[in-house]
Amino acid sequence: MFKFGALSEDMVSTLKPQLGANPERARSHNKQLVLRAIRHVGAAGRAEIARASGLSTQAVSNIISDLLGEGLLVEQGVRSAGRGLPVQQYAIKPDGGYAFGVEVRPTAVFTALVDLVGTPIQTRRIPLRNAGKSTILDTVSAQLDICLKDSRVRKGALMGAGIVMPGPFGDTGLTGTESELPGWNTGDPAEIFANALDLPVFVENDANAAAMAERMNGVARGLDDFAYLYFGQGLGLGLVQNGQILQGAFGNAGEIGHIQVLVDGHAVELESATSRLSVQAYLAVQGVSVTDMDELNSLYSTANRHLLDWLNHAAQALSSALSIIENLFDPQTVILGGAMPDDLLDHMIARTALPARSVSNRPDRTHPRLMRGTSGRMTATLGAAALVLHQAFTPTIAEAR
Amino acid sequence: MFKFGALSEDMVSTLKPQLGANPERARSHNKQLVLRAIRHVGAAGRAEIARASGLSTQAVSNIISDLLGEGLLVEQGVRSAGRGLPVQQYAIKPDGGYAFGVEVRPTAVFTALVDLVGTPIQTRRIPLRNAGKSTILDTVSAQLDICLKDSRVRKGALMGAGIVMPGPFGDTGLTGTESELPGWNTGDPAEIFANALDLPVFVENDANAAAMAERMNGVARGLDDFAYLYFGQGLGLGLVQNGQILQGAFGNAGEIGHIQVLVDGHAVELESATSRLSVQAYLAVQGVSVTDMDELNSLYSTANRHLLDWLNHAAQALSSALSIIENLFDPQTVILGGAMPDDLLDHMIARTALPARSVSNRPDRTHPRLMRGTSGRMTATLGAAALVLHQAFTPTIAEAR
DNA sequence: TTGAACACTCAAGAAAGTTGAGTTAACGCT
DNA sequence: AGCGTTAACTCAACTTTCTTGAGTGTTCAA
Structure with a gap:
């Protein structure tokens, strides 16, 4: 018998596993699609969902009946939309x-x-x-x-x-x-x-x-491509592309804190110029000690000169970072948030120069280039x-x- | 009758359209899954594919019979892999x-x-x-x-x-x-x-x-997360994440040419330091004129001092760019290619300092951090x-x- | 008042995957 | 060499899920 070389052995297993579609998985997929559509608008009827998903009304109907049974949906009254039978709406059941x-x-x-x-x-x-x-x-x-x-x-x-x-x-x-x-x-x-x-x-x-x-319940609701600059101990970058978190090959994408940016013409590590540790260190040199966000906030409310100086530096560094993020990812928007008081974030956003030479500098934008997200201690936990x-x-x- | 506010109207249409699964689409999906698995290893049998896709052998069998009928597959001999019935293998039909x-x-x-x-x-x-x-x-x-x-x-x-x-x-x-x-x-x-x-x-x-x-037939075969620095007129960055091209919200992700990098302690635009136009401009100032890649190559083969100088500058700029790309994307590797002779690319790769402070600097890597891809005039066309x-x-x- | 528009349901039918029994071929142990 | 084990593959019956087309009820507009 003709024998062909052992070309493949079990090489197929080196492929990133991807699921084939069978009836069971198809149903699960469609259920999530229906939930997603309902969540997107708050409440929706069968026909709309069918149009959005390319499924038949009947299929959506069956799926909704399933989801009601599982306690994931609730009826949400009737809406009459022009001619025809009024729409029976459904919404996500919070305690589902x-x-x-x-x-x-x-x-x-x-x-x-x-x-x-x-x-x-x-x-x-x-x-x-x-x-x-x-x-x-x-x-x-x-x-x-x-x-x-x-x-x-x-x-x-x-x-x-x-x-x-x-x-x-x-x-x-x-x-x-x-x-x-x-x-x-x-x-x-x-x-x-x-x-x-x-x-x-x-x-x-x-x-x-x-x-x-931010995407589930914050300013990024409905956005599928955006970046989030997170003030933690240092500075991190969360990347959402096509509705999915961009993780990188080893799960470490977004480690932006250690790249070099320009401040006053000098190259510094980004997170040495703009992070919680950075502001603490900067103020400490000036003899001002801050240990938490409240202190930082009250310092800001008294227009502390050193803090304002730091904010200026930070805004410069942010501008460099923004240029990189925008040109490399072309996001719908860049969100600033994390362990930094809202007022300081707003101040930085107002002072950060938006680079002119950027793919994000376009007239047909729907969102600001820089926005403030939820800040505070629980942001990452939520x-x-x-x-x-x-x-x-x-x-x-x-x-x- | 109770009326609920017109919360949704046709808001569902603002959702990025995503397809529901029905039998027809499931089959199409599974066909592509089978083709992908076969392509990945060159030739494969039904059982392997079934394991890789989570489908039953029978389903794969039916799909393969379809694909044979459509002329997308050919029989590829038999491979005996240990005990049991030998594997009937199938391969992509080139003229399919x-x-x-x-x-x-x-x-x-x-x-x-x-x-x-x-x-x-x-x-x-x-x-x-x-x-x-x-x-x-x-x-x-x-x-x-x-x-x-x-x-x-x-x-x-x-x-x-x-x-x-x-x-x-x-x-x-x-x-x-x-x-x-x-x-x-x-x-x-x-x-x-x-x-x-x-x-x-x-x-x-x-x-x-x-x-x-590069991913279909070059050094990136089998890679799902990598970056490609392309020397064209300027310098472009191609990003593949999870096997898909990262396009950005407006299709302009990867515009790396205009970000600032450090060369000899000065900030310059990346593509002014490393691109085809850059080398031409640099040599022109030295009184050397080059118009195509062959001339550039022969200049290199004679170890032209000015060209070597330029390469040193370019390698510095590349090192900065590499730090940014690696830390932001965490790719499996970064590939260099495009309209630049192989020897020059190899030279640059050898001279580019691999940043130590990078998430890509890890001992368990499987690929070099910087590799040369296919270069030449037809790369982008192919x-x-x-x-x-x-x-x-x-x-x-x-x-x- | 009447008909078109539209959401939704019902019941029958179609498509695709799964299951389990059966067949064939190669390996390895005695 | 013989025989049981292993494994790929096929066949036929079955299951799940989706689609289709007819039918119902509500609303709006002519």
Whole structure:
């Protein structure tokens, strides 16, 4: 018999796995499509959804009946839209499901329980004795139980947990940053948490999570391509492209903090010019000590000269960063948010020069080039929960898992 | 009757359209999945494909029988892999389909006809009398006919046309660059060409197309996340994320040429330091005139001092750019290619300092951080054709169209 | 008042995938 | 050499889900 060389062996397994479509998966895909369409507009009828998805009205009807049975939808009254039978509308049922968001920092763990439409039910801050791996796992596990008990939410109603951890992940040239957690470079954090919590788990850095939070319920609602500059300890970049978080080959895309930018004609690391640590360091040199956002805010309200100086520097650095982000990603908008008071963010946004030589400098824009997002201590934690919700509203066929 | 506010009207239509799954679309999706798996390994049997796709062997069997009937596959002998029945293998049938690639430049149009596995059947260069829109459309249309006739390929076997045009698209802050074509800012170029050629059309800039060429048949085979720095007139960045071209909200992602980088401590525009125009300008100041790649190559072979100086500057600029690309995208690798002789590219790659503070600086890498891709005059044109092939091998459910 | 427009349902039909039993071929152990 | 195990593949029956086309009810406009 003719034998052909062992060309392929099991080489097919080196392909990024992608799912084939069968009836069951098709239905699951379509369900998510319907949920997504309803979420997008708040309330919708069968016919509209059918038009938007290319399915028949009948199919949408069947799916809605399923979703009602699963408690994910509620009837939302009738709307008469011109001629014809009035539209029976459906909306997402807030208590149809819940998502648990966790943000792990070296000194504390933040948690949030949000419902299916993204409303926070509970938020907590738990100080950490130490940043050891097992301490963190135990704390998060315990908090999940407490959280469920207090809010009387069944574990079965939990759709998953989102975990925010400081990046970069793995052993990289940026390893050694002070914000890091020890012991997580071995093994897949998502898998470790999934085992500990017995839930589907999604792990991202703070910037990506914050971007997702903004997309689910913030200024980025309805946007599919945008960037989020997140003021954390340093400065992170969350990238959303085509509605999906851009993760990069090793999960570390968006590490913008260490690129070189120009301030007063000198090259500096971006996050040394614009970050929480940066403003603290700058003010410390001037003999001003700030330890939290409130102090920063009151300093701003008294128009502190040193703070205003720093803001000017930061705005210069931001302008350089903006040029890079816009020309490389061509986003609908760039959002600023995170651990920085709103007033300071607004000030920076107002002072940041929008580069003229940029693909984003176009007359037909629909959004400002720079916007303020949700800021505050819980942004990333709520973003962690948003990762789970995003998953629930994203059709799955053809998704790499 | 209770009336609910007109919350949604036809707001659902503002959603990015995404397809629901029905049997017909599921089959089309699965067909592409099977083709993709076979292409990935060259030749494969039913069972392997079933495992890779999560479909049953029987389903794959039925699909393969379809694809054989459509002339997209051929039997490829038998491979015995250990115990059990030997594997009946299938491979892509080269003449199962063709793709037409077009690169439009201000002074000439380049065309290529490639077969289903990416082998070029014909390539041409047609000088343009003028760069007017109708001249271009007429020329491309005529060339398509000639090309089909000469190669005796039926039009029905053509799966589509890829068009490479200089970006950025639309009226942006970078408009006014010398490489631009007049008259294309109104209307959708893809639609205009689709009407003129009566074919499915995909439009991209040179860098994205080159990246796709490299992924189909070059050094990026099997890579799903990489960046391609393309030396054209200026310098472009082609970005592939998760196997897809990253286009940005307005199709202009990757306009890296105009960002600021550091050379000898001074900030300059990247493409003023490293591009074909840059080397020509640099040498001209030294009294050396070069007009094409051959001259550049012979200059290099004689170790021309000025050229070596320029290469040093270019390598510095590249190092800055590399830091930005790596930290923002976290790609598997960065590829250098385009209108620059191989020897010069190799020289630059050897001299470009790989930034230590980069997420790409990790011990578990599988590819070099900087690689040379296909260079030469036809790279982008073949890339244009690759856009069509890519489409044919990419499952479609859940794709926005 | 009447008919067109439109959302929705019902029931029958079609498309595609899955399942499980059966066939064939190669390997390896005795 | 013989025989049981392993594995790819096929066949036929079955299941899921979608689509189609006819039918119902409501609203608007001529």
